[in-house]
Structures are given as C-alpha cells and as structure tokens.
Amino acid sequence: xxxxxxxxxxxxxxxxxxGEAVALAERSGLARFAESEVHQPTLxxxxxxxxxxxxxxxxxxxxxxRIDAEGLAELARRAAAAADSAxxxxxxxxxxxxxxxxxxxxxxxxxxxxxPDDQARLASAAIDAAGDIPVYGFFTxxxxxxxxxxxxxxxxxQRMTDAMALVIAADDGRSGYAEQTxxxxxxxxxxxxxxxxxxxxxxxxxxxxxxxxxxxxVLEPYAFxxxxxxxxxxxxxxxGVLEERGFLAGRLGERVFDEKISIADDAxxxxxxxxxxxxxxxxxxxxxxxxxxxxxxxxxDRATAARADGDSESTGHAPPPEERDFGPLPTAxxxxxxxxxxxxxxxxxxxxxxxITRLHYLGVVHxxxxxxxxxxxxxxxxxRDGKIAEPLVNLRFTVAVPEMLQEVxxxxxxxxxxxxxxxxxxxxxxxxxxxxxxxxxxxxxGAGSAPGx
Amino acid sequence: MRDLCHAAVxxxxxxxxxxxxxxxxxxxxxxxxxxxxxxxxxxxxxxEGIGVRVLVGGSWGFACDxxxxxxxxxxxxxxxxxxxxxxxxxxxxxxxxxxxxTATYRTPVERDPFEVSLAxxxxxxxxxxxxxxGPHLVVRQAMVRAQREHKVLVSSEGxxxxxxxTECGGGIDCAxxxxxxxxxxxxxxxxxxxxxxxxxxxxEGLGLAAEAPRVxxxxxxxxxxxxxxxxxxxxxxxxDQMALQVHESVGHPTELDRVYGTEASYxxxxxxxxxxLGSLRYGSERMNITADPTTAGGLGTFGFDDEGxxxxxxxxxxxxxxxxxxxxxxxAARIGAGAGGSMRxxxxxxxxxxxxxxxxxxxxxxxxEDLLAEVGDGVYMETNKSWSIDDKRLNFQFGTQIAWxxxxxxxxxxxxxxxxxxxxxxxxxxxxxxxxxxxxxLYGLTNCGKGQPGQSAHVSHGAAPARFRDVQVGVTA
Numbered sequence: 001x002x003x004x005x006x007x008x009x010x011x012x013x014x015x016x017x018x019g020e021a022v023a024l025a026e027r028s029g030l031a032r033f034a035e036s037e038v039h040q041p042t043l044x045x046x047x048x049x050x051x052x053x054x055x056x057x058x059x060x061x062x063x064x065x066r067i068d069a070e071g072l073a074e075l076a077r078r079a080a081a082a083a084d085s086a087x088x089x090x091x092x093x094x095x096x097x098x099x100x101x102x103x104x105x106x107x108x109x110x111x112x113x114x115x116p117d118d119q120a121r122l123a124s125a126a127i128d129a130a131g132d133i134p135v136y137g138f139f140t141x142x143x144x145x146x147x148x149x150x151x152x153x154x155x156x157x158q159r160m161t162d163a164m165a166l167v168i169a170a171d172d173g174r175s176g177y178a179e180q181t182x183x184x185x186x187x188x189x190x191x192x193x194x195x196x197x198x199x200x201x202x203x204x205x206x207x208x209x210x211x212x213x214x215x216x217x218v219l220e221p222y223a224f225x226x227x228x229x230x231x232x233x234x235x236x237x238x239x240g241v242l243e244e245r246g247f248l249a250g251r252l253g254e255r256v257f258d259e260k261i262s263i264a265d266d267a268x269x270x271x272x273x274x275x276x277x278x279x280x281x282x283x284x285x286x287x288x289x290x291x292x293x294x295x296x297x298x299x300x301d302r303a304t305a306a307r308a309d310g311d312s313e314s315t316g317h318a319p320p321p322e323e324r325d326f327g328p329l330p331t332a333x334x335x336x337x338x339x340x341x342x343x344x345x346x347x348x349x350x351x352x353x354x355x356i357t358r359l360h361y362l363g364v365v366h367x368x369x370x371x372x373x374x375x376x377x378x379x380x381x382x383x384r385d386g387k388i389a390e391p392l393v394n395l396r397f398t399v400a401v402p403e404m405l406q407e408v409x410x411x412x413x414x415x416x417x418x419x420x421x422x423x424x425x426x427x428x429x430x431x432x433x434x435x436x437x438x439x440x441x442x443x444x445x446g447a448g449s450a451p452g453x
Numbered sequence: 454m455r456d457l458c459h460a461a462v463x464x465x466x467x468x469x470x471x472x473x474x475x476x477x478x479x480x481x482x483x484x485x486x487x488x489x490x491x492x493x494x495x496x497x498x499x500x501e502g503i504g505v506r507v508l509v510g511g512s513w514g515f516a517c518d519x520x521x522x523x524x525x526x527x528x529x530x531x532x533x534x535x536x537x538x539x540x541x542x543x544x545x546x547x548x549x550x551x552x553x554x555t556a557t558y559r560t561p562v563e564r565d566p567f568e569v570s571l572a573x574x575x576x577x578x579x580x581x582x583x584x585x586x587g588p589h590l591v592v593r594q595a596m597v598r599a600q601r602e603h604k605v606l607v608s609s610e611g612x613x614x615x616x617x618x619t620e621c622g623g624g625i626d627c628a629x630x631x632x633x634x635x636x637x638x639x640x641x642x643x644x645x646x647x648x649x650x651x652x653x654x655x656x657e658g659l660g661l662a663a664e665a666p667r668v669x670x671x672x673x674x675x676x677x678x679x680x681x682x683x684x685x686x687x688x689x690x691x692x693d694q695m696a697l698q699v700h701e702s703v704g705h706p707t708e709l710d711r712v713y714g715t716e717a718s719y720x721x722x723x724x725x726x727x728x729x730l731g732s733l734r735y736g737s738e739r740m741n742i743t744a745d746p747t748t749a750g751g752l753g754t755f756g757f758d759d760e761g762x763x764x765x766x767x768x769x770x771x772x773x774x775x776x777x778x779x780x781x782x783x784x785a786a787r788i789g790a791g792a793g794g795s796m797r798x799x800x801x802x803x804x805x806x807x808x809x810x811x812x813x814x815x816x817x818x819x820x821x822e823d824l825l826a827e828v829g830d831g832v833y834m835e836t837n838k839s840w841s842i843d844d845k846r847l848n849f850q851f852g853t854q855i856a857w858x859x860x861x862x863x864x865x866x867x868x869x870x871x872x873x874x875x876x877x878x879x880x881x882x883x884x885x886x887x888x889x890x891x892x893x894x895l896y897g898l899t900n901c902g903k904g905q906p907g908q909s910a911h912v913s914h915g916a917a918p919a920r921f922r923d924v925q926v927g928v929t930a
Contacts, residue, residue, distance in 0.1 A: 045516075
C-alpha cells in the first residue's frame, strides 16, 4: 500500500461520512542552474490530502498536510463545516462510482531512487555538454503518488515518476533551447539536451528582423505543444463548450482543421506520462478531440457531464479539487504524426517562411476564435528556398490557431514528449506528445529583441 | 516554531553551512465561489512546514519538510546541506549586510476574515451573483477568498522575526454570448478579482453586489460593440490596466535576479543591465515608480522580507530615470547598491526569490476626465483581459475587456476586443499624463508566477489612469 493511499483512507475514516479523499504525495529534487552553475537546488517532501464531505447534496472541501490523527480529525471537522455552509446543489452529480482503472505504466524504480547527489550530477552533465556557452535550466526528478478513496467504494492509487532536463544556452546575441521529459530516467539524456541547446544557440548569432505579416512556418514540437496547450485550455474541455467560450462550442461534428490533423487526449499512452484515473477516481479514457480535421469531442468530468443534455459521461478528466472551476481539461494531448522524416523536410514543404523553435509567454486574446499572442525565442530562423536559413530576432505573433491549422503541408512522423508542467503546487507530471508541424499561415505582428541574455 | 527554526539553523551549521536560515510557516486559505446561482467552490485549506536554506562552500541548498517537529527541522537542514554540497558552486556569494533583528509584525485587521463564517461568505457571493443579470449572460460568478500566513524566520546571523500576514479579497465576472461573439466583464479586476492585506472590511468595501448591474450591462453591450480599430492613436488606460502595465513592464524587468540571468530558464531576463542604474531613461518625466512594502493594505506588505530585511520604501524610477532595482541580499551585494528587501517565498516549501512587493505608479494631477479632455482622437481601455510580454520585458501586447473611442475630449462609442502593443521604454516615453491622488487605486493580484519549481506571489500595485501618445492599438490576427 502507498503512503498516499494510507493517508486518503485515514482521512475518509476520520470523517466517517459520505465523501471522497484525494491524497497527493511528492518527493522531488530540482537542481536549477544559471550561468552554468547550480544556484537554486530545491528538495521537496510533502503529502497533502483533500477531503470532500457531502451532506444532503451539499459539498464542502478541506485540505491539509497535517496527516496525524489530530490533523485529520481537524480536516474532517472543517470539511463538514464547509458542507454545512453551502446550500444544496440540485446539479450535484454525486461521487463517482467504483471502477477499476486500466493498468498503466508511468513508474520507474531507477527514477524514483534518484537523490540530491544524482540530481546535481545530472544537472552538471547538461552544463558540461554545452561547452563554453553559459547555460540556464535544470534537471529534476520526482516520485509522486495519487490516491483516491470514497464512500462509494473507490480505492485507487498510482505511483508516478518523472525526470526532466531543460537547457537554455545563451549569451549576448545567441540563444538555443532543448528539453527532454520522460517517466523513465533512461529516456532522458541531460548531456544531449545541453548539446542540442548549445548547437541551436550557435546558429542564432547576428539575427535579423523581418516585417510583420502572414508567413508560412515550421514549428518545432516545443513551439507547437505550447500553442496547443494554450488553445486546449478554452477549446478542448467540456466547460468551454457548455459556456460557449471555446472554439469547439457549436462546432462538434464539423470539419475545422486540415485533414492531416488528429488530436486526442491519451493519458494511457506509455510514450507520455501515463495516468490511470482522475482526481475523482474515474478511470482515464482516450478521448479523440479532432479526427482527420473534424471536431469530434471534448473531455468531461462528472460535474460537466451532469450539466450537459444527453448522455455525456465523465471521460476521467476531473481536475484537482482546488482547480474545479477551470472545468475538465486535457492532461495528455497527443497529436498524430505525419509523413515527413524531419524538420528539414517540413522546411522544404514550406519553401519560403519562418522556422520557430519555441514560444514565450502566451496570452489568449480571443478564446472563442482561438486567437493567441506570444513571442518566439531561442531559435527563430528564416526559411528560404526550402532550407532553414539566417537567424531572426524574437518575433511577436498573434495567431488564430484554427486558421493556422486550416492548411498543414505536413507533420513529422516522429512525435516528441514536451513537458507541460511548470511545477507549481503539488507535483503532477504532465506532457504533450506532438510532431513538428508546417503551416501556410502564421501571423507575425511585431519584432522583438535579438536572441540571448 | 521559533525553537524548530533555531534547531534547523543549528543543525545546518553543525553540518558545515557557513550561513543558514529557516522559515516555519503555517498557512490557511478559504475560498468560496459561486457560479450561476450555485456554489462552485467551498474550500478550507491549510499547509504547514519548515524550509531551510543554506550556503555551503559557496553553494545554496534548500530543503523542506512538512513536519513541524524536531525531526522535520533537522532532516530538512541536513538534506539542504547535502544538496548544496552536491551542487558544488564556484562563487563566494557574499550577502549584503543586514542588522539582525528580533521583532514581530502583524497585519492590522478590523474584522478577521476567518471569523466570518463560510455561510456568510457564501451569502455574499450569491448576492453578487444574483445581481449579475442579462439576457445573454452564460456565466455569472462571484468569489471571495482569505489567507493567513503565520511564519517565523531565524538565521545564523541572529535574525529572529515572527509575522502574521492576513489578506482577503473578492471579485465578480460575467460572460455574455450572442451570435458567436463571446465577451466578459469583471470587477474590480480580472483574474479572480482583487485582494488586500487586512480584514473582511476590504471585501465589504468592494461592493460586489452594487457593482454587478453595471458589469452585467457592459458585458451585454459589448456584444453589440464595434471591434477596436487598428490605428496609432492616443491611449488612455484605467488604473487597473495601469497596475498590470507596471507589473509586467517595470516590476519584472527591475528584479535584479532577472538582470543577472538567474531566472532565464523560466520567467526570463531583463532588457536592463546592472550598469543602467542611475542613468537609463525608462520613460518620460511623468513616470515615477516606487517599491513600497510598507503600503497599508498591500499584498506585498510585511515587517521583514524572507531574508529578514526590514521593509523600506524605495524609488525605482524617478522622473523617468531608473534609480533602483528590486534586490535580494545576494544581488544587492553583487551590484554594490541596495540592501535586499524583496526576497519572498510562496510558502514553506519554496526557496525565496526576488519578487515585487508593492510597486506603484505615483500619481500625477487631475482626474480621468482631465486626461480625456486633452484628447482629440483616441481610445480609453479598462480592465485587463489578456497579457503577453517577451523574455526581456520589452515587446508587450495587452488586451482589455472594454474600451471606448475618445472624440474631442469625451468618451464615445464602446469598443470590444481592444488590444495595444509597444516596446517598454518607448511606450513609457510616450506617457504624458497621470491622474492625481483622487484617482489612484491599489490592486492586489495573487497569480504572479516565477521560479522553478514554480511559485505564485501575491503583490499589489497602486496606479491612476494614465495617458500615452501615439500607441498602436487594435492588433489583429
């Protein structure tokens, strides 16, 4: 039995009422470096438990990390008091029924065993491999556990590992980026990450600017994943459809993107960071979102499924209790690869355009139209005559994602796992599986500064 | 908590640390949210633990433990030392001197927000929720929140301070949809309203229910409004959007850790260089920015920062010239100026970082109407909707929930989907008026992200409406 499951069971027992307990445990280390030196190494060890008590259709939630008997008794008292403070909710869907989640991968003993000496050593491997150019980034690994138990008979737990190396190689006028993420340390090569970032940086010297306008473009997986994550927040969750906020509202069943685009949320895929169940204990399902360019679904939790007309049901996408107001969201976006063997082949398909390594600080301008702004960084280049050519300064883009995906000359066959976790709050590893993509329309709305620190 | 912190510091020194500090924190949060007449969230959370930061052989190390016990304190200290040794630094990392203080600080509170029952909080939200009415509203929501943080900081240099910081806040939002157009309005601020240090009196003073009819009416009206045109024109921003403008284009770039690159791998760096201090022209002479952790009601108000440096008001930009950075003891020593005072950690399980405290645009003269009166053609924008800025904090693009055309000194037709863009020092150079103290408002936001692992800071900004000439508005896809 895991420590998270122990704690969840003890919390529910302390309550003795209709309810649900969700425990999240974390042991992690993050060796953050700057100017090629580890400067902010952080070790975290925590267990927290959230108890939802239900009294006559009224639900109250309390959370604590005091997991001794006294702390859990206080937790139960506060959750009950919260429930008593709420009016009855006629739309309350009830707690999830017991169901057996599918067995998933996602835990690796070698990754779980990493300690501070290892984390510092692996950070140093990334630093050393970059050579003379200063590097900024981190190596981190974590061992997390999620457990959900309920008075309806749910008793599930999953132990998860994740490891990640991230490097920005940069000095005055140059910068490059790389990252690798996996639930298996063996799939993460910090030295390779350091080399990739340094090699990319070396190609960005003497960047030039370009005029704003619409360009054909190639986006590396880092850039495509970040853009898709931002778009998904409004458009691939049921709440965005129910509240008519997202692009897919009113468009389910319609052809919305190029037929080469197929997107699913697939937390069961071992190429990603697998999850067996959500924060209500409902088993994860693979959910097709876009199939051959047609909008075919969004992800659901119990609350949104109850609000919808018809026969919608939870797809296993309930967020953590404290984030329920965002509604259910994809946590494992997966885009099908295409036919291109490489990004160079995508550049040939584009012919004349721009090449984008990654993005920075995205903001949703118009959620309903899927308009997003942000900056390119750490490796933006011109594409000329089908070849990746001179480096460009960082560029501001303002892009309607649906327009960008309307005409897609190609995608790479290979997909990459891009981290989607900034490690706020409790650790819950998440990633996006995407290929590189070519598009005929990417709107550059301004030019920024040269690459580099 | 104090004894545990001393024990942690002693354990760290015993394990070879040349410097150590320990923070024990007990934090409690309550949040109530309603949506469309039903309770959406009703949570009461607590978290506690101890975080120990050490310098060993020139390397920092940080470790934490949720257990507020002798074992937890000692284990955190020893693991922090282990990580610091493994990190293997090559710098000495001198720290700017701070006089060790033994002191306490407590937020003044009239009505303790944790003495206000959850039932009253629910009722407060439902009243505001109910007051948001309109035929096309698909979302009506209200929220209130409260937080108390009790913390003790002890350092190996003799600092021993205990603080209790209490804050609360609230807000309302609504969204209207018609014929494929989606529009939203918020009060007093977007992104979960506004918060302040203090008691429940702050939430009551917001008047959420009283403001709701105006907010709903504007959301409805936006459905029929024209799209903001794409043009270079005079731009007037309300105090709320100015607070965001200060945050993104002055607050973050003046964080000295960003200037030195130590945030490069996540939040980014800065267009400023250490040598710019005292000479760089940041904006026009109307631009005066002050960092003030002593501001009454500010979310960045404290007696001491998380390095034990006492709160002190400091100019950052004076008459358009950069005169100060936000610093830690380490970065202050590195630049040879300042004394730290901006180090804050999200909680017990995060390392302190250079963060904004309360960063204000100082008021000028007159009223919003006075600012508008001197505009022949322009756009007035209110309430942030979207924001994006580059890693050096130069190229930004912001959007607001609502705007109005300005014609001959008066507000004209309402505009939707308003955006504006600029380059930080050029934009601030176009500032030609800031409204006076009567229009100056304090906004508190709780979602300022930075660091790896990520930390959300609570910071406040005071600002008044301001006017900028020749700004690009109406960015399109």
